[in-house]
Amino acid sequence: MDIRTVVAKFRDVAPLVGLDNAWHWSPVPGLDFAGALSADGKRLLQLSARDSYREGLAVAALEFAREHEEEIFAKNSFLGAAEGFKAPGYGFDTVAAAAPEVHEFYEFENPALNPLVRVVFPAYACEFSGREELKEAVTRFQMLQPNILDREPVPFLKMRYANTKTGGRSTNPGRGFTEPRRLVEELGWMDGGAGSFVEFENRHGNVWRVEWHGAWYIADWDTESGTPREIGLDELLAFAEAKLRD
Structure with a gap:
């Protein structure tokens, strides 16, 4: 599948300023998406925001995810995280990502695309153990509300x-x-x-x-x-x- 061709068909899609091979689209007011090709061009790293989109944060998170994708999933192939992230004006210290079997974002809309998408979001180190099994990863992903980009930490408990x-x-x-x-x-x-x-x-x-x-x-x-x-x-x-x- 050519991910560029698929993304080009998204509603109101446009290049994401500040990052190559990356895009922004907003199908309805208040719901924003940003995505970037992985470093090897084989996956779409996607971020979403509900009433909280900030382009600078989206660019920073996607760029970090692209550079550290292997590290993010080194401990956990379902819900991974890499520390060391910084974004001016935000307290996030980590970028996390959910595997396709966790987010199931395109499971019905585009089943062929779903396995190629990793949902990325800025996060906090205290929210992950690195030992979450699939069922636990799904629960944590939902608890963290990753599309709220101005949220406070929800420590692992x-x-x-x-x-x-x-x-x-x-x-x-x-x-x-x-x-x-x-x-x-x-x-x-x-x-x-x-x-x-x-x-x-x-x-x-x-x-x-x-x-x-x-x-x-x-x-x-x-x-x-x-x-x-x-x-x-x-x-x-x-x-x-x-x-x-x-």
């Missing part, structure tokens, strides 16, 4: 919990993906719930377990044998935030 006071508990057998705000909520709601616990895991695979026994107690839980220590809620929340952004 897996959690398991049970609260004896509220009756709330995890429905999955192990730790599952969630957003940091849920961790903050559950840690606060443990107050007064004897026997309640929260386990949380960061991108490095480090795990901590927090229990309530008249106060909050935290233990390193990598081997399920950590020694609990008492900790105040404010210190606990600051500790959790720091570990998730590590």
